[in-house]
Amino acid sequence: xxxxxxxxxxxxxxxxxxxxxxxxxxxxxxxxxxxxxxxxxxxxxxxxxxxxxxxxxxxxxxxxxxxxxxxxxxxxxxxxxxxxxxxxxxxxxxxxxxxxxxxxxxxxxxxxxxxxxxxxxxxxxxxxxxxxxxxxxxxxxxxxxxxxxxxxxxxxxxxxxxxxxxxxxxxxxxxxxxxxxxxxxxxxxxxxxxxxxxxxxxxxxxxxxxxxxxxxxxxxxxxxxxxxxxxxxxxxxxxxxxxxxxxxxxxxxxxxxxxxxxxxxxxxxxxxxxxxxxxxxxxxxxxxxxxxxxxxxxxxxxxxxxxxxxxxxxxxxxxxxxxxxxxxxxxxxxxxxxxx
Amino acid sequence: xxxxxxxxxxxxxxxxxxxxxxxxxxxxxxxxxxxxxxxxxxxxxxxxxxxxxxxxxxxxxxxxxxxxxxxxxxxxxxxxxxxxxxxxxxxxxxxxxxxxxxxxxxxxxxxxxxxxxxxxxxxxxxxxxxxxxxxxxxxxxxxxxxxxxxxxxxxxxxxxxxxxxxxxxxxxxxxxxxxxxxxxxxxxxxxxxxxxxxxxxxxxxxxxxxxxxxxxxxxxxxxxxxxxxxxxxxxxxxxxxxxxxxxxxxxxxxxxxxxxxxxxxxxxxxxxxxxxxxxxxxxxxxxxxxxxxxxxxxxxxxxxxxxxxxxxxxxxxxxxxxxxx
Ligand SMILES: Nc1ncnc2c1ncn2[C@@H]1O[C@H](COP(=O)(O)OP(=O)(O)OP(=O)(O)O)[C@@H](O)[C@H]1O
Ligand SMILES: Nc1ncnc2c1ncn2[C@@H]1O[C@H](COP(=O)(O)OP(=O)(O)OP(=O)(O)O)[C@@H](O)[C@H]1O
Ligand SMILES: [Mg+2]
Ligand SMILES: [Mg+2]
Numbered sequence: 001x002x003x004x005x006x007x008x009x010x011x012x013x014x015x016x017x018x019x020x021x022x023x024x025x026x027x028x029x030x031x032x033x034x035x036x037x038x039x040x041x042x043x044x045x046x047x048x049x050x051x052x053x054x055x056x057x058x059x060x061x062x063x064x065x066x067x068x069x070x071x072x073x074x075x076x077x078x079x080x081x082x083x084x085x086x087x088x089x090x091x092x093x094x095x096x097x098x099x100x101x102x103x104x105x106x107x108x109x110x111x112x113x114x115x116x117x118x119x120x121x122x123x124x125x126x127x128x129x130x131x132x133x134x135x136x137x138x139x140x141x142x143x144x145x146x147x148x149x150x151x152x153x154x155x156x157x158x159x160x161x162x163x164x165x166x167x168x169x170x171x172x173x174x175x176x177x178x179x180x181x182x183x184x185x186x187x188x189x190x191x192x193x194x195x196x197x198x199x200x201x202x203x204x205x206x207x208x209x210x211x212x213x214x215x216x217x218x219x220x221x222x223x224x225x226x227x228x229x230x231x232x233x234x235x236x237x238x239x240x241x242x243x244x245x246x247x248x249x250x251x252x253x254x255x256x257x258x259x260x261x262x263x264x265x266x267x268x269x270x271x272x273x274x275x276x277x278x279x280x281x282x283x284x285x286x287x288x289x290x291x292x293x294x295x296x297x298x299x300x301x302x303x304x305x306x307x308x309x310x311x312x313x314x315x316x317x318x319x320x321x322x323x324x325x326x327x328x329x330x331x332x333x334x335x336x337x338x339x340x
Numbered sequence: 341x342x343x344x345x346x347x348x349x350x351x352x353x354x355x356x357x358x359x360x361x362x363x364x365x366x367x368x369x370x371x372x373x374x375x376x377x378x379x380x381x382x383x384x385x386x387x388x389x390x391x392x393x394x395x396x397x398x399x400x401x402x403x404x405x406x407x408x409x410x411x412x413x414x415x416x417x418x419x420x421x422x423x424x425x426x427x428x429x430x431x432x433x434x435x436x437x438x439x440x441x442x443x444x445x446x447x448x449x450x451x452x453x454x455x456x457x458x459x460x461x462x463x464x465x466x467x468x469x470x471x472x473x474x475x476x477x478x479x480x481x482x483x484x485x486x487x488x489x490x491x492x493x494x495x496x497x498x499x500x501x502x503x504x505x506x507x508x509x510x511x512x513x514x515x516x517x518x519x520x521x522x523x524x525x526x527x528x529x530x531x532x533x534x535x536x537x538x539x540x541x542x543x544x545x546x547x548x549x550x551x552x553x554x555x556x557x558x559x560x561x562x563x564x565x566x567x568x569x570x571x572x573x574x575x576x577x578x579x580x581x582x583x584x585x586x587x588x589x590x591x592x593x594x595x596x597x598x599x600x601x602x603x604x605x606x607x608x609x610x611x612x613x614x615x616x617x618x619x620x621x622x623x624x625x626x627x628x629x630x631x632x633x634x635x636x637x638x639x640x641x642x643x644x645x646x647x648x649x650x651x652x653x654x655x656x657x658x659x660x661x662x663x664x665x
Contacts, residue, residue: 055530170619171394200393200557202616205601209615227531230560230603257607269605271535273564275587276606281542282564284535288500 013045015087016221017067017189022081024059024066026292027074034292036062036076038245041319044189049215049222051232051253054242055268055289060225063242064191067223068108069098085189104134107182107220109175111194116178117166123150123177124162127184134185149180152217153210172203179210186218193225208235229272233257238325241265244300245292247319250327261328263305299331307332347417348519348551349382349405354414356397356404360624372623374400376575378414379650382519387545387552389566389583391559391598395623396572398555402521405553406438407431418519436466439512441505443524448508449496455482455507456492462514481510484547485540502533506540513544521553526561538565559602563587568656571595574623574631577650581657591659594632630662638663 024037037059044050052060065071066078069090083090085105090098102108110116118126127146128139137145143162150158153176166174175195182190192211196204212235215222226232232239232253239256241249241264249262260266270283287304290296296303302312311331319329356375359368374397382388392398403409405416407423416423418434426434442448449458459481460474469477479489485506496504505525512520522541526534542565544550556562562569563583570580571592579592590596597614604611616635621627627634633643642662650658651665 055532173619200620201559201601201603202393202597203620204603205613205615208603228603229531229605233605233607234603254607257605267532271532272605273535273538273560274605275560275563275599275602276604276609276611279564281539282535284539285532286536288502288533289530 013048015043016046016048016085017044017223018082018084019043019063019067020082020084022063022066022083023079024062024071024076025079026076028293032293035245035295036292037066040081040242040245040247042240042247042250044221044223046188046221047215047219048237049224049235051236051239052223052225052242053227053229053232053239053268055227057289057292058242059245059292060227060242061193062245064108064193064223064225067191068102068106103130103182103187104185105187106189106191107185107187108191109178109182109193109195111197117174119166121165122162123164123166123169127162127177127181130181130184145184146180149184150177152183152213153177153180154206172199172206175199175203175207176210179207179214183214183218183220187220189221189223190215191223191225194227195224196231197226197228204231211235229257229269230274241268244290244295246300246329247327248301248329250319250325252325255326259326261322261326261333262301262330263307263332264301267304267306299329345383345386347381348384348419349553350415350417351381351405352379352415352417354378354401354404354416355412356400356409357412370624373575373626374623375404375411378572378575378577380570380577380580382551382553383568384518384551385545385549386567387554387565389562389569390553390555390572391557391562391569392572393557393598393620395574395620397575398557398572399523401572402440402523402553402555406435406440406521408440436462436515437518439515439517439520441508441512441520441522441525443527449504449511451496454493454495458496458507459511459514462511466515477514478510481513484513484544485510486536500533502529502537505529505537509537509540509544513548516548517550519551519553521555523555524557525554527556527558534561541565559599571598574621574626576631576660578632578661579657579659580650581653581659582655585655585657589657591653591657591664592632592661593636593638593663597635597637630660 020041022037022040026034026036028034040063052063054060067083071078090101124146128142131142131145146162147158150161155161196207224235236253238252240247243264249265260269267285271285273282285304298314299312299316302308309331317329317331317334319327321327322333354375355377357371357373360370360372362369378401390398404411411424423434456478459478463469463474463477482491487506526537529537545552554565566583568581569583569586570577573594579595590599597616600611600614618635621634629645630643630648633639648660648662650660652658653664
């Protein structure tokens with residue numbers, strides 16, 4: 001009954017990324033510890049899209065930055081855990097080896113595309129650089145690959161765009177350029193941290209479409225970070241729900257919506273107005289998300305949980321598998337097992 | 341929906357143009373028509389939701405409506421009186437009835453003032469209340485928005501985003517306004533907190549008979565809170581009508597695309613998505629004719645030259661599209 005081993009949902013597919021017992025803490029001042037990511041384990045299979053959802057401060061970005069080993073240190077540090085890509089441990093790689101993994105095996109798109117594109121270089125030169133970093137090709141060949149990628153992400157005037165600068169593009173256009181750059185080296189894993197949050201819905205629809213196309217074309221797996229449950233329902237195969245630095249529920253996408261188990265996930269779904277439903281009043285979760293340096297003892301959700309029991313104050317529940325591939329971290333579901 | 345609807349606010353052909361300056365002399369080389377000939381009414385006691393994508397002119401429309409910025413043209417009748425043309429003191433008197441709640445609860449509250457001072461400020465300005473009366477009123481306002489008296493002596497930074505938004509709402513309520521404009525009042529909040537604030541706004545509306553103009557880019561939130569909904573595109577109101585009509589039988593091709601693009605958590609009913617081609621136009625150089633024709637799947641020749649006007653399709657459902665004339 002360990003929460004570290006996560007049998008794959010579909011055993012016949014290969015594991016791509018395995019995160020086990022990951023702890024990433026921040027030490028902003030002497031007596032303060034922010035347990036931003038605290039014992040997180042999950043697996044991503046080849047070709048799979050996994051959504052990581054949760055509210056602000058739950059640890060989504062820190063999880064993805066840990067995988068990329070881009071945690072600012074100090075104040076942050078990966079305290080323990082293991083991150084394996086195709087069985088190879090990433091946490092023990094040298095800086096140089098990790099540089100090779102980034103942008104080659106793993107591509108990443110961030111929420112704010114302007115900060116991740118260099119304003120002084122043309123789109124073309126940034127694309128070409130990224131292609132040549134991992135593929136031995138001539139400049140001319142790389143240029144052609146770049147033009148093709150821009151076409152794939154939906155630009156009709158790709159040739160001209162190669163000569164343009166980031167500031168000449170709208171937010172949605174920049175984000176598509178970022179996808180093109182991230183896909184340039186045909187990564188095995190694409191990590192997209194809120195790739196559409198800053199964008200309008202019609203542009204979001206475009207981006208989600210492009211991501212789907214690229215995924216199919218290159219067979220990449222995707223870790224999609226979002227707080228939008230609608231986006232999850234649109235694109236995810238499997239869902240990880242984070243709260244207070246931990247995964248509180250994990251399940252195949254439909255089960256998250258149809259057989260919701262954790263009181264937090266239930267609350268989250270009930271508090272979202274949905275375009276296809278009519279309710280007079282939303283079922284809001286009381287209170288607010290606690291900051292990472294002040295989680296309550298026991299279960300981190302207990303202050304806001306309508307079902308909180310005595311044991312919830314004392315013990316933080318483990319993430320247990322209820323049925324095939326459906327995990328939940330909640331004392332309500334611990335019925336059959338012996339207390340440690 | 342009430343049978344006889346009394347109008348509280350009537351906006352007539354409102355325009356706000358911002359000059360675009362260029363060259364060494366900084367002369368206007370053109371205009372961003374942020375609000376371009378917009379007309380609509382807000383009925384007493386209702387919530388009119390306004391949706392539209394970034395840059396469509398929602399915030400500019402809201403600010404112009406309160407004359408926080410001066411309209412380029414048009415009239416704004418509040419309870420029958422035109423705000424355009426009012427003197428400063430007349431406007432100050434009229435504004436008591438109109439308050440605004442902003443998107444960013446962090447920057448809209450003075451960080452150096454305690455909560456008590458922030459909320460009582462409008463009461464002090466009015467000058468009709470003693471210190472004790474003001475205190476009592478502030479405490480009761482805080483209670484209304486779900487905060488305790490212990491909030492009085494704290495500063496804005498000591499509160500979470502949702503609590504700050506509650507403080508913003510309490511301040512807006514201090515003058516007993518009839519009309520509140522919320523410009524993305526819940527957009528910066530986490531979903532669980534967003535639900536709390538939406539519920540609060542509904543409760544306060546019932547209790548005080550408030551009329552809301554609720555601006556948001558989240559179509560699900562707008563659907564939840566509104567009685568009627570207006571859709572803006574590039575400074576124009578392209579469709580307006582009862583919520584049910586807009587969401588169930590949208591007419592304008594833009595409204596249809598917009599609605600189809602909203603991701604739904606309903607995993608059993610996947611809707612057909614209309615993905616728009618092309619890029620949103622540059623507002624400083626908007627298309628001729630219908631502003632949507634460059635992305636419209638149904639555009640024809642007329643749309644490129646002639647601007648469609650809002651036309652009534654029955655039951656208060658108006659659309660500005662040549663397909664429906
Ligand atoms: N550089 C840092 N220094 C100190 N604390 C940090 C730092 N980065 C993140 N944290 C803390 O780690 C926790 C998790 O942050 P994270 O950015 O992962 O949240 P998130 O789930 O991505 O939220 P959001 O939806 O707002 O992006 C937060 O409590 C945050 O304050
Ligand atoms: N003070 C200003 N000077 C010049 N242009 C302006 C000014 N304020 C707004 N604009 C322009 O007017 C247009 C409408 O902007 P507005 O902020 O009203 O849009 P919005 O619908 O509120 O967008 P968002 O959803 O991003 O808040 C935009 O093109 C914007 O750049
Ligand atoms: Mg984040
Ligand atoms: Mg705005």
